[in-house]
Amino acid sequence: MARTVARVIVDALSELGVSQVFGVVGDALNPLTDAIRTTDDIAWVGCRHEEAAAFAAGAQSQLTGRLGVCMGTVGPGSIHLLNGLYDAAKSRTPVLAIAGQVPLTELGSDYFQEVDNDALFDDVAVFRATITSPDQLPLLLETAVRNALGRKGVAVLTVPGDIGDRELGADRPARFSLSSPTTRPEEDAVRRAAELLDRADRVTMLVGKGSRAAREDVLALADRLAAPMVLTLKAKEGLEGDNPFQVGQTGLIGNPAAASALEDADVLLMLGTDFPYRDWYPDGLTVIQVDTEPAHIGRRVPVDVALVGDVGAAVRDLLARLPAGRSGTDKxxxxxxxxxxxxxxxxxxxxxxxxxAPGHDKGLVGKVRSVFDNRDHDIRPEALAAAVDRAAADDAIFTSDTGMATVWLSRFVEMRGARRLLGSFNLGSMANAMPQAIGAQILDRDRQVVAFCGDGGLSMLLGDLITLKTNELPVKLVVFDNRRLGMVKLEQEQAGLPEFGTTLENPDFAAVATAMGITGIRVTDPKELDDAVRTAFATPGPVLLDVLTNPEEVAVPAKPTVEQGWGFAVAKMKELVRSRGDDS
Known part of the structure; x- marks a missing residue:
């Protein structure tokens, strides 16, 4: 019996090991969702917003390395996928988006909800195509999947409303024939890099996500070079725990030790990183960069030696050429x-x-400081992040909203053991933590998943709390409820501007969660923090922990400048004057 277009697509996804498809049902997708309904090993996860569906699919892809799948129906349904798809694209993770379309006979007629999907997804997708005939399958699907997996990006396949239930004339199973080759850098480049490293007095390593699979080799190289290791945020996972060489992060979320390690070096060795912030690279260093992507070499900082290839292979080649001592001696x-x-x-x-420390504000220094930055005696976000770190399992999956939630996670949560970390670290979107947690938790319901949510981010996609409840996903949502768009507030004040437009009038998020059938816990007293965190983690099912944190807390960057400090002081004076004016 001939199969339909929808059946061919769903059977192929099953063969690829796709276990969930995220989206919102509707019209053009009906043949596809019905095919999923009658397939035992693929579950349809209905979300309240397509953006959440795309984030969830991208999270699964990042965690497994396999294809994540989401769907959006005609017009606005597909448009809503865009933000989550851009996050997947900038995270370089394979996602297939299946987009509905108006019937073929109506294409180009400005039909109800008609959108040109091929144009819409032009920038975000490594491959995009519209099925106009059943006989294009399975070849068109194979091409989409190979592009997504091979190029580590987003592929979009558009299915018009009158195509999904049509039968193929000549049916055959989809064949994907996938492989992941390991590339090695050129021998001459390895030799030149090894010579520079051997002669250097002070080497600092800037280590990124591309090094995670080569942890032991990278640690061995750091030992051989006696090099401190500055980690990018995405390298915390897999490289932070039990690492005697790491000195944390640089950049706005970083620390002065990492900044000094970079400034004091004479050779910078970049391994599997495209760290984008040029202002945080030191000047005058010899730079060696290892990356699988030739286009990444030298686009952030001038590079003296480029090793294009797999980090593990490159590091092993360097270790083979570097003597245990200096210049062939035993020294x-x-x-x-x-x-x-x-x-x-x-x-x-x-x-x-x-x-x-929970009692920080009770000490002399804490009491003095709180007069200026915590007059309402709110809970310090540092204390919340540290309490979560203590309570969370060593194999927990953490997701984090962009902004101050990520700052506190980067500084106070250690990626020890088998912990994993997801965030919108390249796109920098708001509202990613909760939907990414949905994707992560549904992969493994027995593994602990913790979402660091900003109050601004959570409220953007608040409706998908219902998705957590509907699917009984035991995610622990930790809400840093500072009633602010905290990172924007900090940016304004560092520039000497008074805070404006960042204040959020929040509901009681714990009460909202309770109304949705989720356990809600609200914390306003610092003395209750540790018990509340332990209770949240011990409670079965989804839990939302709403913690009122101090909106005036300042995350000092790794290299604070005089201009930033002066700008902050000026902003505070303007805010004080405005506040007094408001009271009059």
């Missing part, structure tokens, strides 16, 4: 640069730990 490399960087990092962490 050990001086470890002063590493030890100094680690000492600075330890001192910084000790200071951060004092901030996160």
């Amino acid at each position: 050990e490399r001086d470890r002063g640069h590493l030890e100094k960087s680690r000492e600075r990092f330890a001192a910084w962490r000790e200071g951060q730990a004092r901030l996160a």
Whole structure:
């Protein structure tokens, strides 16, 4: 019996190991969702917003390396996918989006809800096509999937409303023939890099996501070079825990030890990173960069030696050429640069730990500080992040909204053990943490999933709390409820501007969750924080922990400038004057 277009697509997804498809049902998708309904090993996960569906599919793809799948129906349904798809595209993770379309006979007639999908997805997709005949399958589907997986991006397949239930004339199973080759850098480039590293007095490594699969080799190279290791945010996972060389992050979320490790080096070795913030690269260094993508080489900082290839292969080649001592002798490399960087990092962490202590505001320094930055005695966000770190499992999956929630996670949550980390770290979207947690949790209902939610981000896609409840997903949502768009507030004040437009009039998020059938816990007293966090993690099913945090808390960047400090002081004076004017 001949199969329909919808059946061919769904059977192929099953063969690829896709276990969930996320989306919102409707018209052109009906043949596809009905095919999913009658397929045992694929579940339809109905979301309240297509953006959440795309984020969930992207999260699954990032966690597994396999294809994530989402669907949006005609016109606005497909448009709503865009933000989550852009996040997948900039995260370089394979996602297939199946978009509905008006009937073929109506294309180009400005039909109800008609949108030109091929134009709409032009920028976000590595491949996009509209099925205009059943006989284009399975070849068109195979091409879409190969592009998504091979090019690590988004493929969009558009299915008009009168195509999904049509039968194929000549039916055959889809064949994907996928492989992931390992590339090695050129031997001459490895030789030149090894010579530079051997002669260097102080090497610092900037290590990114592309190094995670080569952890042991990367640690061995850091030991051989006596090099401190600055981690990008995406490298925390897999490379932070039990690492005697790492000194945390640089950039706005970073710390002074990492900044000094970069500034004090004479050679910078970049491994599997495209860290985008040019202002945070030091000047005057010799730079060696290892990346699988030739286009990534040198686009952030001038590079002296480029090693185009897999990080693991490149690092093993370097280790084979680097002597244990210096220049072929038995003399050990001086470890002063590493030890100094680690000492600075330890001192910084000790200071951060004092901030996160529950009784911080009771001490002399805390009482003085709270007069200026915590007059309402709200809970410090550092304390909340640290409490979650203590309570969470060593194999927990963390998701984090963009903004201050990510700052506190980066500084106070250690990616030890088998912990995983997801966020919108390239696109920088709001509202990603909760839908990414949905995608992660539905992959493994027995694994702990924790979402660090900003109040602004959570409220953007608040309706998909119902998706958590409907699917009984035991996600723990930790809401940093500072009644602010906190990162924007900080940006304004550092520029010398008074805070404007960032204040949020929030509901009681715990009460909202309770109304939706989810356990809600609200915390307003610092003394109750630890117990509330432990209770949230011990409670079966989904839990929303709404913690009122201090909106005036400042995350000092790794290299605070005089201009930033002056701008902040000016902003605070303007805010004070405006506040007094409001009271009069």
